[in-house]
Amino acid sequence: MKYSLTVNGANRTVDVAPDTPLLWVLRDHLELTGTKFGCGIGQCGACTIHLNGVPARACMTPVSTVGRMKVTTIEGLAPAAGKLHPLQQAWTELDVAQCGYCQPGQLMTAAALLRDNPKPTDEDIDGALAGNICRCGTYTRIRQGIKRAGEILAGGKGVAQ
């Protein structure tokens, strides 16, 4: 089946089985491998993307259900080429990642949180990010990173380091 998708603002056409999860459409057919495979059953959040701005599990989203919804992946998180999203800046400043495998999913979930709540508390962060596993245990840095991104968004304090 042919599907026409809007991914990171661009029109993309793929010819795949209707039950193909968006995760594998992105990774295998559109060569957007930033969206990660961790569990395939909606448990880990490594595959988090935005559908019309709302975080969703790409591994649980059959391509046939996407329709005209706008798909945003980690490759499309930055506001423009050569620019970084405040979260990406904060992640760099604070060296949040260890292996980095979970981080695209963490960033996509965090981006939605921060858009709705630019000054989240630890509790807000824990609530929003509870679906994203980090096997390396970078959780305390993720909390700091989100708060730091909030500051950057607010035009606050200069870059650390």
Next chain:
Amino acid sequence: MSASTAPRAVNRRDFLKLTGLAGGGLALAFQIRSAHGGATPAGGEFRPNAFIRLAPSGAVTIVSKQPEMGQGVKTSLPMIIAEQLEVPWSAVTIEQGDFDEKLYGGQSAGGSRSTPNNYDQFHLLGATVRTMLVEAAARTWKVPAAECQAVEGTVVHSSGKKLGYGALAATAATLEVPAKENVRLKEPKDFKLLGRRIAQVDTPRIVTGQPLFGLDLQLPGMLYAVYEKCPAFGGKAVSANLDFVKTLPGVKDAFILEGNGKVKELNPGVAIVADSTWAAFSARRQLKVTWDEGKVAGESWDKFVAEARAKAAEPGQRTLRRDGDVAQALAGAAKKVSAEYLYPFISHANLEPQNTTAHFRDGKLEVWSPTQVPAAGVAMVTRVLGIPADKITLHLTRAGGGFGRRIGADYLVEAAAIAQRVPAPVKLTWSREDDLRHDQYRPGGLHFLQGGLDAQGRVTAWKNHFFTFGEGGQPGSGGSLSPDEFPGRWIPNFLAEQTMFDTGWPMGPWRAPGSCVFSWVFHSFIDELAHAAGRDPLAFRLDLLGTRDEMPAGGGGGGGKGKQGGGYSVARMRNILKFTAEKADWGKKQFPRGSGAGIAFHFSHQGYFAQVAEVTVSKDGQLRVDRFVSGGDVGRQIVNLSGAENQVEGSVVDGLGALLTQELNIERGRVVQGNFHEYPLIRITEAPAKIETHFLSTDHPTTGIGEPAIPPVAPAVCNAIFAATGKRVRQMPLSRVDLRWS
């Protein structure tokens, strides 16, 4: 890089012509000298040419040879070279080296060895090249080298003249490599980079989702494979509905592989090769296999636990250590404590499932793999598939977590075996279920402990009957207790015995093998003894460590290897324990009922760590870690402070995660759990509210930090739970323990 003002002796194009080396630069100098013998030390292992490329443009490329799995070596080890080379970090590009141990020396990442194994050589490597650049400037200016100094990618003469490294590359390339004695290392007081917080070099790619990991690899014409193995370990595929599977959409081929009869190498199974991952996954759901499950299918964890309990009071199969007369000391003890401690098998659960891409053509194999020990993968492919090592090219990809899992090469050899049958590059992707059910697990274990105290509250007797798991007569990795494991050697009447259950279950190193569980058992039991003695847990531990500064290895009976225990600096441990207690305000805080602090320490992987947990347990038994303080002594120099802190913070979360929920049931020779809904990992909601990490610099060699922070985590938390609630945790995971109190 600072701008160079002097004209270049040779322009870049001429230079490349001269050297005949694309990428050009100083690299060749070492190659030429190495070929002549030159200044390369005997053994041919130290070849500085392989690591540094300095282009006439001034661009510095440093090759990182170690596998990167999140432990940060791709950043920290090149930092050492850059420090001694005296180049600004911003001028450096890091490149991941392929597997080539003849060129680079050892490339395995495990046992927290990457830093200690390379630390001194990388200092010398950077300093040697800096020395040559200084000499090149001196010759250019016809001045003594002593009047010249390297400063941030330039050489400056005392007169103020200045040349960039790029401009000096061509001249430097003509120089002899100086002998080690003629190379002066930068002093730690002059370090500009080491000890600072530097973000990982892959950060830009990580945060923007660029391809980086094994699973991200895409090659033209690539096919996608899955590999179904017998749910029971080591079982064989007798037959499968291959003809039907081959008719399914996107499927290119399906076949049975025999395996080589070793559960940690090439397992028997059924490969499905398709034109996309999803086509392969979908076809797999319709695969029907008849298995010959083999002998392990009769074995279950519960049966072994029952058997251990039945045999606990009997003498063990082996005596690991016997000092004094434990029976007599226990009989004469003023107070006695006995307890059973139990921990289950657990999985590594790397977030990136195992995978490898392989391409076999014209008798040659090219492999891309997230592996910790590439040499083991190549050796296994040669041994199992008969492809000679010189026909194998192995590219190291970033790995989405290691934790010891990727020391195994089973997934790599599977991909290679499939590739041998497929006329295209093929990417093997394990499902999460494959990953959990075909791991090389941290072995579970049971310890039956008895301790005796004299009237003054000193430990006079310690007896342990340890039940472990193994295969072919040997305990699994992390399943063998060293006779020197603390507190062996510290207690006058000491008996450690071991009984092993032989299984066909695959076991492998799990982050700080052995230490990660023994520390929990022993520091929990030491806490029980402290409580029985009516002593403060810190003071009790300091008394137990005693006043001597060094504890030599050995002594006692039994034939175990003292690999981790070994020589033990009691002074370093005492100091880090006091240092950490101080940082954690030990003994200075009043906790309300339901809250409390716990302490533990451990020496492993050459690192000395002490930790204090502060926890709150609600009346309905919910645990929260409010504060977790770590103190570590890993020698003189923290290489990358951010990376080191990240490893310790991650160890705290990892140690807590393993304690909280992780457990595998093994029934009829197979793992029951298949995915994260059944095998929950720690989430952000359970992570400590606050993690504090402190390092104590001591005058000892710099050592690694991927593992030594993990062992004391679980006992510190469990001892805090006891302080908070009076409930002693003697079983992992905590999800099985009722923590409610009133």
